Amino acid sequence: MIEVVHWLDxxxxxxxxxxxxxxxxxxxxxxxxxxxxxxxxGVGGGTLRDLLLDRAVFWIARPEYLxxxxxxxxxxxxxxxYIHRRYPVLLWADAAGLSLFAVTGAAVALETGVAWPVATxxxxxxxxxxxxxxxxxxxxxxxxxxxxxxxxxAALGSGVYVALIAADVPAPAPGLAGFAACFxxxxxxxxxxxxxxxxRARPGxxxxxx
Amino acid sequence: MIEVVHWLDxxxxxxxxxxxxxxxxxxxxxxxxxxxxxxxxGVGGGTLRDLLLDRAVFWIARPEYLxxxxxxxxxxxxxxxYIHRRYPVLLWADAAGLSLFAVTGAAVALETGVAWPVATxxxxxxxxxxxxxxxxxxxxxxxxxxxxxxxxxAALGSGVYVALIAADVPAPAPGLAGFAACFxxxxxxxxxxxxxxxxRARPGxxxxxx
Amino acid sequence: MIEVVHWLDxxxxxxxxxxxxxxxxxxxxxxxxxxxxxxxxGVGGGTLRDLLLDRAVFWIARPEYLxxxxxxxxxxxxxxxYIHRRYPVLLWADAAGLSLFAVTGAAVALETGVAWPVATxxxxxxxxxxxxxxxxxxxxxxxxxxxxxxxxxAALGSGVYVALIAADVPAPAPGLAGFAACFxxxxxxxxxxxxxxxxRARPGxxxxxx
Numbered sequence: 313m314i315e316v317v318h319w320l321d322x323x324x325x326x327x328x329x330x331x332x333x334x335x336x337x338x339x340x341x342x343x344x345x346x347x348x349x350x351x352x353x354g355v356g357g358g359t360l361r362d363l364l365l366d367r368a369v370f371w372i373a374r375p376e377y378l379x380x381x382x383x384x385x386x387x388x389x390x391x392x393x394y395i396h397r398r399y400p401v402l403l404w405a406d407a408a409g410l411s412l413f414a415v416t417g418a419a420v421a422l423e424t425g426v427a428w429p430v431a432t433x434x435x436x437x438x439x440x441x442x443x444x445x446x447x448x449x450x451x452x453x454x455x456x457x458x459x460x461x462x463x464x465x466a467a468l469g470s471g472v473y474v475a476l477i478a479a480d481v482p483a484p485a486p487g488l489a490g491f492a493a494c495f496x497x498x499x500x501x502x503x504x505x506x507x508x509x510x511x512r513a514r515p516g517x518x519x520x521x522x
Numbered sequence: 523m524i525e526v527v528h529w530l531d532x533x534x535x536x537x538x539x540x541x542x543x544x545x546x547x548x549x550x551x552x553x554x555x556x557x558x559x560x561x562x563x564g565v566g567g568g569t570l571r572d573l574l575l576d577r578a579v580f581w582i583a584r585p586e587y588l589x590x591x592x593x594x595x596x597x598x599x600x601x602x603x604y605i606h607r608r609y610p611v612l613l614w615a616d617a618a619g620l621s622l623f624a625v626t627g628a629a630v631a632l633e634t635g636v637a638w639p640v641a642t643x644x645x646x647x648x649x650x651x652x653x654x655x656x657x658x659x660x661x662x663x664x665x666x667x668x669x670x671x672x673x674x675x676a677a678l679g680s681g682v683y684v685a686l687i688a689a690d691v692p693a694p695a696p697g698l699a700g701f702a703a704c705f706x707x708x709x710x711x712x713x714x715x716x717x718x719x720x721x722r723a724r725p726g727x728x729x730x731x732x
Numbered sequence: 733m734i735e736v737v738h739w740l741d742x743x744x745x746x747x748x749x750x751x752x753x754x755x756x757x758x759x760x761x762x763x764x765x766x767x768x769x770x771x772x773x774g775v776g777g778g779t780l781r782d783l784l785l786d787r788a789v790f791w792i793a794r795p796e797y798l799x800x801x802x803x804x805x806x807x808x809x810x811x812x813x814y815i816h817r818r819y820p821v822l823l824w825a826d827a828a829g830l831s832l833f834a835v836t837g838a839a840v841a842l843e844t845g846v847a848w849p850v851a852t853x854x855x856x857x858x859x860x861x862x863x864x865x866x867x868x869x870x871x872x873x874x875x876x877x878x879x880x881x882x883x884x885x886a887a888l889g890s891g892v893y894v895a896l897i898a899a900d901v902p903a904p905a906p907g908l909a910g911f912a913a914c915f916x917x918x919x920x921x922x923x924x925x926x927x928x929x930x931x932r933a934r935p936g937x938x939x940x941x942x
Binding site for chain 3: 340341342343344345348351359363368369371372373375378379382448449450451
């Protein structure tokens with residue numbers, strides 16, 4: 313199981329590193345910036361997961377994670393012009409990373425014996441935190457503020473996985489179902505610009521906090 | 523003692539989750555945004571405290587903390603219009619959360635045997651960090667940058683608690699005094715717009731760093 | 733060895749605390765703001781290093797680190813007008829801190845037995861993370877986004893140190909060489925406004941990534 317998580321993590325790290333490198337290209341950084349933002353985005357979510365669960369941070373003992381980030385970022389520094397035309401491909405890869413991490417985040421959390429709300433939140437945090445760091449470092453508006461469904465898809469995937477595990481559904485069904493639920497919802501959000509109904513303040517009512 | 527800290531933490535988590543949900547309402551997020559920002563704001567400070575002190579993160583083994591955050595955020599998603607009118611109530615609740623966490627942060631730190639400057643800073647960090655994350659994620663100007671006394675109140679409350687413990691004053695006096703010191707100072711700051719004298723650069727002198 | 737790292741850390745903490753206090757002065761904060769931003773900037777990088785490597789956080793058991801931060805920040809609150817005239821001095825002190833932390837970050841990481849890419853990245857993170865937190869909290873554009881060579885110097889210093897250790901070069905040569913490599917490169921960047929060639933998007937091509 314942990315070995316499967318390792319490979320899924322590796323795939324997720326690679327696509328998130330690519331998204332980080334793409335943001336670096338928007339900011340016209342140099343090659344070191346590509347590598348740093350790529351690495352932080354790639355390993356950020358899993359790092360938070362491991363710190364919170366008091367596990368050894370997954371990439372510390374396994375340099376292949378960083379080497380994947382470095383390679384992807386270096387490649388994109390040169391290949392980005394060609395990738396731009398394939399922007400939709402990247403959008404889907406990002407959705408795949410989100411779906412992968414929503415499942416592995418919840419799976420690792422469940423293995424440490426936590427309760428279901430904790431495991432579900434851990435899936436969401438693992439899936440979204442790398443992107444939040446990327447956007448904070450790069451001074452972009454964080455994803456969580458945008459209207460399109462994003463964290464919600466991670467919550468769905470993570471929740472489906474946790475529910476199926478709780479119902480004793482045998483592997484690999486919970487993982488596949490969780491991945492699919494997240495990916496499909498995110499895909500619909502991208503294609504149809506789906507958004508949940510947002511809270512709307514009545515105009516003229518402003519309430520600065522502190 | 524730890525059991526008392528648990529209940530105080532729970533109260534602090536609830537009011538900070540409410541402050542996070544209110545900021546989410548300002549940003550017109552959807553329900554998942556309310557829940558995520560509420561949870562991160564509610565547990566952020568205590569999480570940093572536990573990570574730095576190498577303790578198990580307090581909400582991992584106790585799902586009631588997250589359930590409180592989820593409930594408060596979900597409630598506010600629907601109830602926010604009514605709460606707006608009670609904005610002052612919320613400002614005071616936030617001050618109560620600040621005061622609670624200033625004490626529990628320092629208390630937990632002292633129990634692990636650290637020195638007094640470390641315990642005092644840990645109280646300030648526990649009290650303010652949730653709000654800093656909330657503002658960073660939501661792209662607000664962080665509290666620490668505003669003129670009104672905020673972190674200073676946490677430092678006072680945390681410092682009073684640490685000093686009384688060092689003077690062997692029996693419980694619950696140090697906790698009550700620390701809470702009161704922070705809350706009263708913050709209350710004065712809110713009511714009277716109190717601010718400490720700020721450093722003022724002479725006009726025309728700009729010194730960009732790096 | 734660990735004792736040497738302790739003294740180098742102390743020096744690095746002091747100069748980074750000074751850089752934090754200077755940014756606080758730009759934001760015209762009060763004295764508590766100076767102390768908080770100074771402390772967070774001073775200990776931020778080493779804290780991240782220790783959390784990731786699952787070591788005890790270096791300043792928790794040793795209050796002298798915080799006392800150094802507090803003293804430097806308090807001093808600068810009053811002395812800043814005089815320091816402004818010595819701005820270049822501070823820029824060099826900051827470069828010295830970067831160089832110190834690039835070496836100690838990698839050294840501590842190697843001692844825990846990690847592979848070389850991990851140790852090198854740990855050096856870069858230790859050297860740059862305090863400044864990233866400082867800029868995020870203070871709402872400044874993070875250093876990593878600026879053109880001038882900064883993280884690259886840390887990567888060079890950290891890489892030189894790791895390579896010389898791998899080649900069994902006896903102490904203190906690797907540390908001195910790593911420090912010198914980082915400091916000289918950063919000095920050249922400051923003096924000559926050196927920058928690596930940046931990725932340039934072709935005009936008119938925009939590709940927003942969620």
